[in-house]
Amino acid sequence: MLQQRSSSLAFFLSSSLRRSLLLQTSSSAQRCRRAYSIHAGGSVGEKIQDIDPSKLTITKTTTPKDLLPPEELIFGRNFTDHMLSLEWTASQGWLPPRITPYQNLSLDPATCVFHYAFECFEGMKAYKDKDGHIRLFRPDMNMARLNKSSARIALPTFDGNALIDLIGKFVKLDQRFIPETRGYSLYLRPTLIGTQRTLGVGPPASALLYVIASPVGPYYPTGFKAVSLEATDYAVRAWPGGVGDKKLGANYAPCILPQLQAASRGFHQNLWLFGEEDFVTEVGTMNLFAAMKNKETGQKELLTAPLDGTILEGVTRDSILALARERLEPKGWKVLERKFTMKEIADATDEGRMLEVFGAGTAAVVSPVRKISWKGRMVECGLSENQEAGPIAQQMKDWMEGIQYGDEEHPWSYKVL
């Protein structure tokens, strides 16, 4: 699956093809020669190396960090002793992986990641189960998505299983940073950046893939806290033909100003709408689910927007859909991936059919929604005043964490050996 997906998107990324593009275009415009000239090294047909975990070298830190008390953990602020790094060049492919002490990157100020946003990343977590084993959750999904993100911005693809193997070794080395307590985990951030140091706008001829790890506490330390959203139409996160379905750095910085504007009006996140119809797409940096009764049949429905190219292909989204199909449909629910509008949500509320709304993502797993500000009105989302989560959000969190922490043996849980 991974290979199939990435190979179609990576079609233009093999360096031999890059070279043939160079040959095709070098006789014509000066502009293209400049943009592609850096790919001329190496001979066509040369074997390009994929990631090879057997070549891993490990340099351990001589100054191990103190562990922070769990209550002082802040998301993505403190990191473990080490990091995993892999360099790539267009002529050689993936160079031997290295685990080294956590350290600064030293990059020329002309490096393309600083100018043209050649960067993509993943968010995933490592958990300790009750027997002390380390577990990852569906890491193959993260590898497949990172390959798709990377290919979309002309960065290299790689063997996902090889990187999972290396991430396992890295996490095992730094396992003392994984908190034992339920709700805690080690957040992993695989990051892939273009490192070519020229200002010409073209495909990077070198890249760096690195993984850093930050111990994190539960998203809601004192239990669920339902959030309030501002339905946002003046700023548009993603569009057809764009890159909103990829986990690119480019999708994040433009969302901060609308987030600050929503916050200034008292809302925690933006609910990103799309088009004149006010289609519901995503919330903040999460996918969105709405549970409501069907207007005609009264059947309970769990709705989320389809993967039409404008929706991030969330691993939590996919997992919730699968669990709902397996465990809610037998109880009479209908699970739907379809476009739906803000008006449908408001109508369900007005007509007493609204059950609950929640966001879904790696950081919070699920994030219940209390209300949404839309066109000057406040749309309540099914919670009573003292209720912080609906039953489906609670159920999904329990099912997900049961699998993530290994209470329930499940193929999604990947045990690091």
Added chain:
Amino acid sequence: MLQQRSSSLAFFLSSSLRRSLLLQTSSSAQRCRRAYSIHAGGSVGEKIQDIDPSKLTITKTTTPKDLLPPEELIFGRNFTDHMLSLEWTASQGWLPPRITPYQNLSLDPATCVFHYAFECFEGMKAYKDKDGHIRLFRPDMNMARLNKSSARIALPTFDGNALIDLIGKFVKLDQRFIPETRGYSLYLRPTLIGTQRTLGVGPPASALLYVIASPVGPYYPTGFKAVSLEATDYAVRAWPGGVGDKKLGANYAPCILPQLQAASRGFHQNLWLFGEEDFVTEVGTMNLFAAMKNKETGQKELLTAPLDGTILEGVTRDSILALARERLEPKGWKVLERKFTMKEIADATDEGRMLEVFGAGTAAVVSPVRKISWKGRMVECGLSENQEAGPIAQQMKDWMEGIQYGDEEHPWSYKVL
């Protein structure tokens, strides 16, 4: 003008306001506390420092580089001896500017520029005139645009005149790198990146503004070379409510794959279309101009797309429009900023009304277009087989360079004293 523009967009960026947002939201969701907690330093009302050129410190290199022979200059590949750097923090504002030897940046791997594309830049040039004076071209336009770009992604704004002053000092120090020959110049790359080292998605509490300089040759060393374009509708560069009018890194990486695909079919650049109507927006990394005779009146018209939020606000575009209004309209031309479609271009060609088409940008000044592939047909753009540029492209290049190199005294040319 600069102040007016940037202040409206920078409304959410003053750190005192950021702090008030923190106060408003810190009592509600955990997510917001995490995102904004880094802004809690400093007291409200504290004076935030703008850029102060009088505090500049200069550390000269002890290993000056050799100058490259002009024919070996490649765009954005080689840099001068020094760089200009300014750090910013939310609590202190802009710290004293520094000119240092050109050197690597050392950044924590969690730095937000690597993850969320907190980055924007400018492209501008320094020229040597016939008397040996250094000249910049409309640097106030670059400063205004950098402020708008920065504000849009929650990075800091600054006093544009202060930065022009500093850029002047930097260029003067490295002036031996500005080639004397006509057509050559020193390309300047002001770059502004977020440097906060946490993975929380929020406004960066620290940033780095730096300027590097690369000596460059003429875009077309042997004279104009007309390019061929592929009209692109399957990938969409910009969208209303998006950030396509800002010079953000985020706008560049997603355009490389379509560029490679166009190149694989023999085209030099993408012509980015928009919407079902196939509106013409931009070409590659340039604005586009089309010169054609009006269907009804026969009057000569110079067309370019309006600044509707999806078009980069090019300095060259603005300059060509102004020159055309001043110097072509008296000769009977009509200059129009309006939406126009690919069909209008094709119709003009089919009906013998097409005069010429060219791109406009800092790197090439103007870039003549020979033909455009669109919906399976090839639309010729007014050039005869052996002609590499139309008369308007040639005239605009001559006028622009006359001003840029100081042959014609003009308010757009900024003399570095």
